[in-house]
Amino acid sequence: KQEVTQIPAALSVPEGENLVLNCSFTDSAIYNLQWFRQDPGKGLTSLLLIQSSQREQTSGRLNASLDKSSGRSTLYIAASQPGDSATYLCAVRPFGSGGSYIPTFGRGTSLIVHP
Amino acid sequence: NAGVTQTPKFQVLKTGQSMTLQCAQDMNHNSMYWYRQDPGMGLRLIYYSASEGTTDKGEVPNGYNVSRLNKREFSLRLESAAPSQTSVYFCASIPGSMKETQYFGPGTRLLVL
Numbered sequence: 633k634q635e636v637t638q639i640p641a642a643l644s645v646p647e648g649e650n651l652v653l654n655c656s657f658t659d660s661a662i663y664n665l666q667w668f669r670q671d672p673g674k675g676l677t678s679l680l681l682i683q684s685s686q687r688e689q690t691s692g693r694l695n696a697s698l699d700k701s702s703g704r705s706t707l708y709i710a711a712s713q714p715g716d717s718a719t720y721l722c723a724v725r726p727f728g729s730g731g732s733y734i735p736t737f738g739r740g741t742s743l744i745v746h747p
Numbered sequence: 748n749a750g751v752t753q754t755p756k757f758q759v760l761k762t763g764q765s766m767t768l769q770c771a772q773d774m775n776h777n778s779m780y781w782y783r784q785d786p787g788m789g790l791r792l793i794y795y796s797a798s799e800g801t802t803d804k805g806e807v808p809n810g811y812n813v814s815r816l817n818k819r820e821f822s823l824r825l826e827s828a829a830p831s832q833t834s835v836y837f838c839a840s841i842p843g844s845m846k847e848t849q850y851f852g853p854g855t856r857l858l859v860l
Contacts, residue, residue: 668851673854674853674854675751676790676837678848678849721789723849734795737789737790739787739788
């Protein structure tokens with residue numbers, strides 16, 4: 633059974649720092665990996681989706697990398713801002729789910745960026 | 748284009764009461780999902796519907812039933828609510844391609860007393 637772990641569980645940093653959030657998974661046979669953002673009391677918003685054949689994806693100040701062989705992904709946030717404060721979750725879609733998309737989620741990293 | 752909508756936003760039930768959580772998407776997506784999110788447990792899949800007319804159990808289906816009413820709507824029913832079902836419930840959808848992203852609704856907060 634696929635297991636997804638996110639480290640650290642919580643992070644508090646001053647504004648302007650560059651950050652790395654980690655996501656590891658136990659089964660490297662995956663279709664893709666996705667990073668989400670969740671604001672308090674809200675649903676999840678997709679940030680980046682990396683296909684299994686890709687090594688990284690970038691969107692603005694966000695960069696996500698994928699190393700399937702080691703079962704790891706990192707989300708890099710450049711020049712962090714207070715508006716980046718949220719919980720960040722990663723989700724892995726494994727092979728073997730047939731035509732169905734059944735992702736496994738990590739428990740998230742709660743990020744606070746203080747001014 | 749409202750995306751994924753959920754009703755109600757918040758509900759309080761007494762043990763043994765029943766209720767239905769509603770979800771609708773206006774993006775013509777094929778697949779829809781119900782998750783629950785609990786502190787320290789992350790997101791867990793309750794049921795999903797890969798396409799109109801089909802439903803399948805997820806990780807934690809006990810105590811729940813679902814109906815894929817049409818392509819737009821996917822409802823979750825609690826027949827006899829229990830305190831252990833106190834949670835935040837999220838509905839999500841995906842176009843149907845294996846490579847595409849998942850879209851989430853804003854959630855329903857349920858408290859069972």
